[in-house]
Amino acid sequence: MPAARGGDAQKTGPTLEQVAARAGVGRGTASRVINGSPRVSERTRAAVQAAVAELGYVPNRAARALAAGSMDAIALVVPEQENRLFAEPYFSEILRGVSAELADTDKQLLLTLIRDERSRDRFTQYAAAHRVDGVLLVSVHADDPLPDLLRDVGMPAVLSGRRSSAEHVPYVDSDNLLGAQLAVEHLIGRGRRKVATITGPLDMYAARCRLAGYHEALTAAGRTGPEPGARPAVEAAHRPAAAPGGRLVAEADFTEEGGHRAMRELLERDPDVDAVFCASDVMAAGARLALRESGRDVPHDVALVGFDDSAVARHMDPPLTTVKQPIEEMGRAMVRMLLALMGTEPDPRGAPAPDAGQPQLVLPTELIRRGSS
Amino acid sequence: MPAARGGDAQKTGPTLEQVAARAGVGRGTASRVINGSPRVSERTRAAVQAAVAELGYVPNRAARALAAGSMDAIALVVPEQENRLFAEPYFSEILRGVSAELADTDKQLLLTLIRDERSRDRFTQYAAAHRVDGVLLVSVHADDPLPDLLRDVGMPAVLSGRRSSAEHVPYVDSDNLLGAQLAVEHLIGRGRRKVATITGPLDMYAARCRLAGYHEALTAAGRTGPEPGARPAVEAAHRPAAAPGGRLVAEADFTEEGGHRAMRELLERDPDVDAVFCASDVMAAGARLALRESGRDVPHDVALVGFDDSAVARHMDPPLTTVKQPIEEMGRAMVRMLLALMGTEPDPRGAPAPDAGQPQLVLPTELIRRGSS
DNA sequence: CGCATGAATGGGAGCGCTCCCACACACGGG
């Protein structure tokens, strides 16, 4: 039996050929029906569809990919050097959104964790060889060359979060600046006089934005600041921790330990702090611990606000007021953007991109009030 | 130019043919080198490898899959009706393990969230058509038909967690019974007299195991129980909440709300409860809340132990004593088992499976002591 | 009434690979 080859035993389903035969049409016509080409008569279409149903035909992706030169798959790339605490809630939300949006397309979702140099190189090569049609990049660091590499090889890609304000690769981000501003305004509105902040690593754009929001809210409220009256530019937000004008800034690294250390540092610098805006919930958990150790009550002595609205926030005692990002929606938006990009990119024939969708998108953030403030 | 077809513009990398030409050998030989066949002379091997390096050759997966009849991909299937709280930490740990173990193979990881009937059918069909080589199933419910469906179409699959003690599909599980036993023994060892438990939904095998562990520990300690002296069978563990012999069992659903409600119920039934073993950390968080509301101190008045060692446990106040499962290792083990299955399964020619690896594996659990007990 | 025009269709070519058959070519024993 010359038919059974390769993987053997794999009773691979019916082929297009068989469907066509059953419907009494040619292979080409069957293909046209299955791919929804308009150039097919109604009768024929019905016949083929019936045959598909009867035979339970499922197109062979490999064959399709090989013939069409597209893989019908997109990769979700997650760098894994990241502290898992940071990645957890954010990542699973993104995943949910991506998967939901992809459910209607019949594209596959390929998950790639990049954990070291070797796996990064592997993926780069893989992408360069066009083994996927598009790439979603989650939590990219400012110095990550991957986005540019992908652009160079003509691989459509969408980032979650910018690497800088000059980001030229398409991205979906949330409004970190406004979110931080809301948080700090809220603290001021609750009558807090000495509002400090614990920032993320300031080589990350999101962290800088949140710090800028902090400064902006204080300035707007008329509190003295480093640049009185001047609109603090996000790019310039990277300034010494002990800013002039008495603002209380401590830099940490989005980890709980970092938040704990930063809070102790703040208390040492100014024991009268009565509010802290933390650039992540996890850091807020660390700060909470430091406050408890110093005998301070939350929210009575010190009000606390976090960022992310992750599970940690709900489980803290008291529950943490925090800034919620629409993470699932960000995942969905990333997919929509990528699909649009993929629809236009591979067409070099002058067509000026029908509607690529906004290649950069900033989604709103929202303050969730809970017991900690 | 008759060469540029299909996807256009996709400057797909060099082909095997080109590599072979460059190395001055035939296509077949080049293929043999790349797939590590031993029947190649050292000289030739070196020449081909050099050509591969120079050209930056990356094999085309689609072509390979089509020709070989195997897809070089496995699917990780996650049912999504699941409450996200439960899924979060567990899922991301599994993912880490799976991905790590898969990094050395050059198999792709395909992620499939199943959210409704429609997507389930779609996946079933997809698998039946052998579009993946194997399937990893996470958090399967006792009545889920998917595992059997997959077995029927000859698709290798591995479960995380059994559906019952008679599970016949290969699985990796953790030792829920022993873990629960450790937890309850620990509580007894701390001098607690009235140890209650909050179980998961008792139509889930893991929940029944944990309950059985509770009973077993109490019986071993000589506390009166429903079946004095008898070894409580896991299968029989599904008994009325108000068990004879004074044991305190409340059933919940692995959610925080459920844990909260169950704790209130327990306190009502017996206000003198001085310890509670919760079958999940999340439920313990709910129980913690109920205890606080009732004015009881943890651990002074009531000691609390959870299960999972998730992030919630570390962030509770006081930090939660809990039973840790080696979740990442479970992910790794699942992949190893699946690969073994895939290596043997497709061979129908009588070969009695060289070393399929243990088709069922139960990994140990461990008690993590923290402030809550 | 004949011929250009378009719609619907059939089927060849080929995507890049693996499998496997056939073909060298080097041996050693009869």
Add this chain to the structure above:
DNA sequence: CCCGTGTGTGGGAGCGCTCCCATTCATGCG
């Protein structure tokens, strides 16, 4: 000196699909 026996090797035949060219009709126009 001829024939196994083995080791490397080349390349044909597809895998199931999409693309596209050719073909067949039915239609409308000159």
